[in-house]
Amino acid sequence: IFSLANLSDALAIRSALERRPQRALLVGAGLVNLEMAESLSRRGVAVTMLEKCDHIVPGLDPEMADLVEAELARHGVAVWKGRSVRTFFGNPDGRVQSAWVSGIAEPVAADIVLVDIGVRPETGLARAAGIALGRSGAIAVSERLETSAPSIYAAGNCAETLHLVSNQPVANALGTAANKQGRVAGENLARVPAVFRGVLNTWVVRVFDAAVARTGLTEQEARACGFLPVAAQITAGARARYLGEEPVTLRAIADRASRRLLGVQAVGGGADKRVDVAAVALTAGMKVDEAAQLDLGYAPPYSQVWDPFLVAMNALLRYL
Amino acid sequence: IFSLANLSDALAIRSALERRPQRALLVGAGLVNLEMAESLSRRGVAVTMLEKCDHIVPGLDPEMADLVEAELARHGVAVWKGRSVRTFFGNPDGRVQSAWVSGIAEPVAADIVLVDIGVRPETGLARAAGIALGRSGAIAVSERLETSAPSIYAAGNCAETLHLVSNQPVANALGTAANKQGRVAGENLARVPAVFRGVLNTWVVRVFDAAVARTGLTEQEARACGFLPVAAQITAGARARYLGEEPVTLRAIADRASRRLLGVQAVGGGADKRVDVAAVALTAGMKVDEAAQLDLGYAPPYSQVWDPFLVAMNALLRYL
Numbered sequence: 114i115f116s117l118a119n120l121s122d123a124l125a126i127r128s129a130l131e132r133r134p135q136r137a138l139l140v141g142a143g144l145v146n147l148e149m150a151e152s153l154s155r156r157g158v159a160v161t162m163l164e165k166c167d168h169i170v171p172g173l174d175p176e177m178a179d180l181v182e183a184e185l186a187r188h189g190v191a192v193w194k195g196r197s198v199r200t201f202f203g204n205p206d207g208r209v210q211s212a213w214v215s216g217i218a219e220p221v222a223a224d225i226v227l228v229d230i231g232v233r234p235e236t237g238l239a240r241a242a243g244i245a246l247g248r249s250g251a252i253a254v255s256e257r258l259e260t261s262a263p264s265i266y267a268a269g270n271c272a273e274t275l276h277l278v279s280n281q282p283v284a285n286a287l288g289t290a291a292n293k294q295g296r297v298a299g300e301n302l303a304r305v306p307a308v309f310r311g312v313l314n315t316w317v318v319r320v321f322d323a324a325v326a327r328t329g330l331t332e333q334e335a336r337a338c339g340f341l342p343v344a345a346q347i348t349a350g351a352r353a354r355y356l357g358e359e360p361v362t363l364r365a366i367a368d369r370a371s372r373r374l375l376g377v378q379a380v381g382g383g384a385d386k387r388v389d390v391a392a393v394a395l396t397a398g399m400k401v402d403e404a405a406q407l408d409l410g411y412a413p414p415y416s417q418v419w420d421p422f423l424v425a426m427n428a429l430l431r432y433l
Numbered sequence: 434i435f436s437l438a439n440l441s442d443a444l445a446i447r448s449a450l451e452r453r454p455q456r457a458l459l460v461g462a463g464l465v466n467l468e469m470a471e472s473l474s475r476r477g478v479a480v481t482m483l484e485k486c487d488h489i490v491p492g493l494d495p496e497m498a499d500l501v502e503a504e505l506a507r508h509g510v511a512v513w514k515g516r517s518v519r520t521f522f523g524n525p526d527g528r529v530q531s532a533w534v535s536g537i538a539e540p541v542a543a544d545i546v547l548v549d550i551g552v553r554p555e556t557g558l559a560r561a562a563g564i565a566l567g568r569s570g571a572i573a574v575s576e577r578l579e580t581s582a583p584s585i586y587a588a589g590n591c592a593e594t595l596h597l598v599s600n601q602p603v604a605n606a607l608g609t610a611a612n613k614q615g616r617v618a619g620e621n622l623a624r625v626p627a628v629f630r631g632v633l634n635t636w637v638v639r640v641f642d643a644a645v646a647r648t649g650l651t652e653q654e655a656r657a658c659g660f661l662p663v664a665a666q667i668t669a670g671a672r673a674r675y676l677g678e679e680p681v682t683l684r685a686i687a688d689r690a691s692r693r694l695l696g697v698q699a700v701g702g703g704a705d706k707r708v709d710v711a712a713v714a715l716t717a718g719m720k721v722d723e724a725a726q727l728d729l730g731y732a733p734p735y736s737q738v739w740d741p742f743l744v745a746m747n748a749l750l751r752y753l
Binding site for chain 2: 277287288289290292293309310311312313314315316317318319324326328383385386388389390392393394396397399403404406407408409410411412413414415416418419420
């Protein structure tokens with residue numbers, strides 16, 4: 114039974130794989146377990162993935178998560194939603210043998226178990242030092258990443274940051290932000306004034322043959338933040354059809370009141386590109402009207418004359 | 434001897450290829466001839482490309498054009514710069530046989546010649562109708578694409594448009610803009626008010642194994658438009674190294690006075706993605722400071738923790 118937080122976890126998993134496990138149970142369907150599902154399947158391990166919620170991949174709307182689930186299924190990964198582990202059973206050597214899964218009568222056999230059930234900011238040291246935490250549970254910091262204790266800075270998964278669309282403090286546990294924050298904190302420590310503006314929770318992951326990516330807010334998140342979200346979902350070719358079909362599905366969310374783009378999710382060919390394009394539009398607070406006419410590059414291997422991103426924006430305009 | 438403007442040109446070239454030409458002479462090193470150089474080489478035709486100017490690919494700075502030239506050379510295409518055709522010689526059937534090229538004593542043998550020396554807006558009908566042309570030589574239009582003659586609209590290569598970075602009227606001869614303009618003109622004709630905001634001259638082309646793309650202004654164009662351009666050129670991995678090297682070179686231009694991003698050129702893996710990202714930043718009038726912290730997606734197959742676009746922006750900051 115492994116968690117997946119750092120290099121020593123990875124090394125331990127690698128040596129466990131030398132015992133050639135037959136059946137893996139992946140608890141939680143987040144980014145890390147999505148990558149593990151692919152890696153283990155490619156090594157010939159039968160993979161079952163459990164997700165407590167009613168759809169996999171937190172951070173996607175259910176309509177998009179379903180596409181990821183289909184990609185997993187197409188590659189033989191069993192996905193069980195709305196289920197969690199009650200207890201694990203071991204063999205005499207102390208290794209895991211099976212799990213009792215909610216709603217399943219028989220124990221589920223498993224030679225290896227990977228647990229990816231979310232990230233909590235490590236704030237023990239900060240709390241012990243009397244440093245203030247923010248609403249998200251991570252360490253509260255200024256724009257310059259200074260904590261409530263003067264001259265003490267926080268960066269990375271432990272530090273709170275601003276979501277650039279919702280304007281809410283969030284605990285963003287992604288390496289991209291951690292890297293930028295490390296730089297900003299370092300500059301300030303070296304007395305070069307620098308600010309960290311915030312995040313969009315942009316991520317991308319490869320799930321077998323599909324790129325899966327998101328940025329900004331999902332429809333569900335937008336509603337929770339008090340927006341009046343409108344969603345449009347389209348499927349279009351990521352390149353010219355005569356170069357081989359490479360469909361990509363985009364789900365775009367906008368605010369009915371302000372016409373601002375709020376977020377984009379993508380599954381398929383070139384999902385990474387369309388989500389990066391959306392990330393820039395979100396940072397600029399762009400309205401859908403402007404985003405629908407962006408002058409993006411076209412050549413047959415890379416796009417269509419109307420890039421899928423523009424198709425999605427034009428679809429949104431019909432609902433706004 | 435063929436030009437490359439429309440479908441009948443393409444069909445004529447295709448039937449000429451059935452005569453199995455051995456040597457092609459490509460006059461002009463623009464987008465169309467770059468694509469033709471690849472297509473003809475793949476069919477086993479020996480390709481020589483002539484360019485009147487001192488670097489190929491108008492729309493790239495010389496430093497980036499050199500990378501494209503190297504890619505062509507690597508695939509056996511001969512590139513002659515600063516040269517033009519004085520005259521062509523035919524054989525008794527009336528087909529081209531060779532060309533007299535400036536600065537070359539011997540005639541250059543060629544079974545097929547393709548001429549791609551730029552696009553001029555077709556304004557004959559407009560001029561005959563007394564419709565005003567703009568400074569760029571294309572038909573002057575309002576934001577709604579109405580010409581100087583009420584209720585007569587112009588869209589596509591014949592219509593002038595605004596460059597969103599320079600704010601100058603330009604004749605943009607790209608299908609992406611033409612498509613959007615056609616829609617805007619159509620909506621206005623159908624009495625649905627719509628505006629076309631302008632272009633960035635974004636394009637992308639595949640040259641053998643490299644994507645080549647640009648958006649906004651090059652350093653040379655920026656200087657001609659009265660900016661004080663600063664340029665940074667970097668090479669970085671477009672994805673994780675262990676998935677196979679895929680370097681991309683980015684050249685980014687910013688304005689020293691306003692710190693605004695002015696343009697980006699890219700050659701290599703994922704050039705299309707980084708240039709599309711830049712196109713959104715340019716449309717938003719983003720400063721380099723903000724562009725350097727964009728929350729772009731990272732996973733090993735798609736990027737690095739610091740995306741090459743961010744590396745380029747951080748390089749620019751050092752000069753600003």
